Amino acid sequence: MSNELEHEGSSILPVQQTSTEVNTPVSVLPPHVLRRADIDPIAATRAERQVSIMFLLSALFTLLAIVSFIAIPVDQYVRVPGAGVTQASNLAVGFTLGMAILLIGLGAIHWAKKLMPDEEVTDSRHSFSSSKEIRQSVMEEIRLGGQESGFATRKIVRRSLLTALALLPLPAVVLALDFGPTPKNELRSTLWGKGVRLVTDPTGRLLRPEDFQVGSLVSAHPENLHDWEEENHNLNARAKTPILVVRMSPEELRSTQGEGWDYQGIVAFSKVCTHVGCPIALYEHRTHHLLCPCHQSTFDLADSANVVFGPAARRLPQLPISVDSEGYLIAQSDFQEPVGPSFWERG
């Protein structure tokens, strides 16, 4: 970059003589104008009084804050016009404390503006660059140090050191391997399986085909989820199992993901969005469209839950369902593909 313009030297650019170079009277500060408080002792006293009133008010509010903190129970509520019902303690302590803090600030600034000197002063700036000689000697010294160390000439030493340093962070990576288990097949399987009954959540009521009117939509879980959670105390299974069950009239149901996966027009799809995993909640009966509230991916439940719009790339996996001998809705098997967001190994 030979054509860069260095700032060193006075003449920076070969520009025409423009007015920037003219030393017009504007290069001096405008004359300082005295304030009222500077010339009128009454104004100065008034400003002094104003400042001290603010500080004293602050002190008063601090005391009020302590009183309201102690006196107002935390479970007391008040109705504030325009703001609704709110915690009385929060309102009182916050207001008084806020005023106490604010008034100190207002007082200090009023003090600075009215009573402290307001004449602007000028300070000069210096170039940050050191002299050429100092720079040169520093460069020489670094070079000399490098030579003395033999870093450049002793290749074996240098390379072995670099090898050692390059390997040293690896244990940190190895340590990180224990931050969590290695993925196995968890992302491909859920609690659903052959014969697992559908239950509503959280009541755990078993579902029968008769419970469904045409157009009605129910959020459901596998019957074994409850026991699993009692045993495992985490929400991992629940993040994968939820399904939406909906009944459509046979002429509405244009396609399903597999032959015989519906039961008399009742279809079940994974509730977990295939985009980034939000539970999908918004269903429009007329169009059978299901909309994800997070990023608005839209799926058509009447057409194998294919993507109609939005950033999701894949349809919602369908759960093949049937009815057992007692007349309850059951799954024919687990999902035939992984539910939820894509991952690299999904293929």
Add this chain to the structure above:
Amino acid sequence: MSNSVNQGPIDKSIDGTVKYLDDRFSTAGFIKRNMRKVFPDHWSFMLGEIALYSFIILLLSGTYLTFFYKPSMLEIVYDGSYLPLKGIKMSEAYASTLEISFDVRGGLLMRQIHHWAALLFVASVSIHLLRVFFTGAFRKPREINWLIGTGLLTLAIFEGFSGYSLPDDLLSGTGLRIASGIVLAIPVVGTYASYLVFGGEFPGLDFMSRLYTIHVLLIPGILLGLITAHLMMVWYQKHTQYPGPGRTNNNVVGYPLLPVYMAKAGGFFFIVFGILVLVSALVTINPIWAYGPYIPDQVTAGSQPDWYIGWLDGSTRLMPNWEITIPGLFTLSLNVLIPTLILPGLMFTILGLYPWIEQWITGDKRAHHLLERPRNNPNRTGLGVMALTFYAILWISGGNDIIAQMLNLSINAITITMRAMLIIAPPIAFVITKRICLSLQHKDKELLLHGEPTGRLLRLPSGEFIEIHEPVSDAKRAVLLSRTELPMLPVPASHDANGVKTPNLWAKKLQRRLSHWWSVDQVPLPTVAELESATEHTLHELSEAQEQGVELTKDTPAPTSNH
């Protein structure tokens, strides 16, 4: 006041402290140099101050919250005083946040101060960044501080996101679900990374305690270090200043640290703090009790993240559903990768490198301490507005469902429109901004040459009507004349004097073309001769007016004065 004879107890304590410290650390020289350090005054310089003060308030209120918050995902049954959730299963994290809100005196206030301060922190950092950008304060010698600032903004966004995820409520839990989906989308190692982050499958039991350490220790530690460096650089390099009378590239005009700036800056801290406390007392923020605990199969409609995440939400919503799948081999989720990792990565890289990009284009390696008026660098201002437009469209798209609902429009139509706007609007914004800047330059030149119109018409003996112009005031003139010319690089020679081919000639040619484009449209400042004759003309006009019996205003210079 206090030279050799010191009597008062205050004088004594001052002397004692100065001597004590100086004997041990030889601090007198440092204090002497810095006590009366000059800081220029301007309202826009307070933006960075607001950021600093909100950070301090965040440290104070955050420390308080750690005394009550439990970063545990262990499931318990709620038994606190918030009745609607009594008996419901939830994580200890959520239950302890409810406890802070309903059972700890002042707890809700502290939570709300912390949340409001966080919103203000990211907002003031962002607006401070815009101020620094549009006034060219990032130019040499302050490029490295700009880079640190970019790092601070990035960390502030991460810190905010990690913070509002800690209560483990339904809204923030949904945010974490999305975050886990993003990690899963990373090519090759995504699944492993997600398992390491969450300690297995999402949501697992480990994540909250890990996020907690990141939120209260790791990121604040780095933020604190970077903020210290940021301020030390400002201190050492001295603050930039706006052009004006008496202000040059070689001086700094303003008020001394002691006492004026100390009182003003110190007072301003209390004002920021006080307003945050008042707002927290009066306006509810993040009512986690209304969302309920996080349950992976539940969601609230119209979920919105905090404002500074909105643009990422928007980019995710706008992205077309591109996904590459090779059955049996891999799935590459471009629909997630591009809007959440690649695009922000690219945006922040360009942001951080901008000082060097502009420097490369203009070849301007001069040190700049005088701020540039946005109009005087139309391309930079144009690029800035272009980037802002891009950001704004992403941000608005983050609320496309709310817009659709409020305006009763089709969400698909809005999304498609926004996709198009994202590509079309920024260049249009650039062109319009650049034109406005150039017009303002013309106006400035006009003012310098012909003075300010007074609105008073005069009929000359010849019958001609003229409007009387007054020369611009000294203060205004100083501002108008403050422009530094934009340099234009010379055409690179293909061979040097010895006939050796210039290396990277194509890059130099590109650089030259860009430099030409950058400065070619500038409206040249009037030359000295033009300025003098114009002043003469104005004064002549004024004297003519006076002869005609027009009374001039008080502050108009007498026609004889030699401007």
